[in-house]
Amino acid sequence: MQIMTVSDRIMDRLYNSQLDERYRDIDLLISCGDLPYYYLEFLLSALNTSLVYVRGNHDGGPQYTADGRTLNRPQGGADLHGRVINHNGLLIAGLEGSMRYKPSAPLMYSEGQMAVQVAALTLKLLRITSYQGRNLDILVTHSPPFGIHDEPDLAHTGFKAFLPLIRFFKPRYHFHGHVHIYRNDTFRETTYKQTKIINVYPLGLFEIDS
Ligand SMILES: [Zn+2]
Numbered sequence: 001m002q003i004m005t006v007s008d009r010i011m012d013r014l015y016n017s018q019l020d021e022r023y024r025d026i027d028l029l030i031s032c033g034d035l036p037y038y039y040l041e042f043l044l045s046a047l048n049t050s051l052v053y054v055r056g057n058h059d060g061g062p063q064y065t066a067d068g069r070t071l072n073r074p075q076g077g078a079d080l081h082g083r084v085i086n087h088n089g090l091l092i093a094g095l096e097g098s099m100r101y102k103p104s105a106p107l108m109y110s111e112g113q114m115a116v117q118v119a120a121l122t123l124k125l126l127r128i129t130s131y132q133g134r135n136l137d138i139l140v141t142h143s144p145p146f147g148i149h150d151e152p153d154l155a156h157t158g159f160k161a162f163l164p165l166i167r168f169f170k171p172r173y174h175f176h177g178h179v180h181i182y183r184n185d186t187f188r189e190t191t192y193k194q195t196k197i198i199n200v201y202p203l204g205l206f207e208i209d210s
Helices: 037-047 111-132 162-169
Strands: 002-006 028-031 050-053 077-079 084-087 090-095 138-141 173-176 189-192 195-199 203-207
Touching: 002 037, 028 037, 037 050, 037 077, 050 084, 050 090, 084 111, 090 111, 111 162, 138 162
Parallel strands: 002 028, 028 050, 050 077, 090 138, 138 173, 173 195
Antiparallel strands: 002 203, 084 090, 189 195
């Protein structure tokens, strides 16, 4: 299955009517957040594919488009937060948001609040993986795990709660965004136990067997 991942930055080479040939056969588009809904809707239509996404810390509130529409969600996509989806044989789960760095702002979670989200997702995953007799294939989050691709400031600190989730369910891939990459020598891919953890900022292409 050909998978495109996007996160955090609008790419001019995608956001135009002359889409490159190599983007013609995308089976699934995954957004790791902090992207405008109109952009995701454009990609969904231009790539003629399916979309699953999590929201980032900058995705709160209704979004207003140039043609006067109000968007609360990207139309046609599936929000992965706290959910497990089977997409053509690939088991995919997701968690939105970033570390809380402003009180009461939406789409931000303290470590304890995220641990609650992870516990709820764990129960669903236990049920679904045992019922379907298969493992989690892809974990999608906006933030990275603690200590992997994260940064020392509070806003970009990763979540410790993701680490036991990854160790227990052993997804083949963990895609995240949130941490912008400005240097070529920045780590964007780390193997943790059996999982490839990848900072997809701003665009990635993956061939994954279902
Ligand atoms: Zn972010």
